[in-house]
Amino acid sequence: xKILIVRFSSIGDIVLTTPVVRCLKTQIDDAExxxxxxxxxxxILQNNPYIDRIFFLKESLLxxxxxxxxxxxxxxxxxxxxxxxxxxxxxxxxxxxxxxxxNVEKWxxxxxxxxxxxxTHIVNRYLDTTRSTSWLDSTQVAGAPASASVESMTRxxxxxxxxxxxxxxxxxxFSSPGPT
Numbered sequence: 001x002k003i004l005i006v007r008f009s010s011i012g013d014i015v016l017t018t019p020v021v022r023c024l025k026t027q028i029d030d031a032e033x034x035x036x037x038x039x040x041x042x043x044i045l046q047n048n049p050y051i052d053r054i055f056f057l058k059e060s061l062l063x064x065x066x067x068x069x070x071x072x073x074x075x076x077x078x079x080x081x082x083x084x085x086x087x088x089x090x091x092x093x094x095x096x097x098x099x100x101x102x103n104v105e106k107w108x109x110x111x112x113x114x115x116x117x118x119x120t121h122i123v124n125r126y127l128d129t130t131r132s133t134s135w136l137d138s139t140q141v142a143g144a145p146a147s148a149s150v151e152s153m154t155r156x157x158x159x160x161x162x163x164x165x166x167x168x169x170x171x172x173x174f175s176s177p178g179p180t
Contacts, residue, residue, distance in 0.1 A: 001028055001031050002032045002034070002073050002074050002075075003028075003033050003034065003073065003074065003075050003076075003077060004034050004068065004076045004077070004094075005020065005024075005033065005051075005076075005077050005079060006036050006076060006077070006079060006089075007035070007036075007037055007080045008036070008037055008038050008057055009037070009038055009041065011044060013080075013122075014037060014041050014044050015044060016122050016123050016126060018048060018050075019123050019126070019127065020123075020126050020127055020129070021033055021035065021048065021050045021051055023127065023130075024050075024130070025050035026050070034053045034054070034055065034071065035053075035055070036056070036064065037054070037055075037057065038056065039056040039058050042054065055068060061088065065087075065088055065092065073094045075094060075095050075096065075097070076088075076095070077096070077130065078096055078098040078129070079129060081099045081100070081101050097130060098129065099125065099126060100125070100128070102118075105117045
């Protein structure tokens with residue numbers, strides 16, 4: 001399965017998408033993960049062992065789209081969700097899943113101090129983007145308690161990927177370890 005992950009910027013947001021990359025690569029047996037970002041963020045992703053190939057948005061979005069069309073993706077995971085990524089997805093014509101940016105909720109918070117933002121870590125919100133896919137197990141996406149250890153999350157992740165169908169079920173549980 002050839003998957004394109006889209007996040008054009010910025011440094012912190014790109015770093016926070018890496019758990020999605022890792023989950024997809026380790027839990028889908030034949031996953032080929034490709035990533036597209038801006039050229040100035042190359043150093044963040046170039047040594048990620050879970051990314052098979054990186055494409056860069058330089059000056060022309062249309063040139064990038066032409067380059068990506070040759071790849072024939074099975075699915076696009078859009079973790080940026082802006083006008084450029086919508087155009088990219090539309091022009092590629094591939095099934096896609098987009099991150100919910102909660103723009104209205106953020107606007108209400110900034111302008112009126114009305115908080116309708118979820119109490120969910122941004123990494124979990126990125127992982128939520130994969131929930132609606134038919135080849136992922138939505139029962140495995142629910143958040144683990146904050147006290148869950150990294151070791152137990154790794155065991156659950158490994159267990160979720162064994163004995164599954166061709167594309168398996170993706171266990172996207174993410175939480176920070178409890179107090180030390």
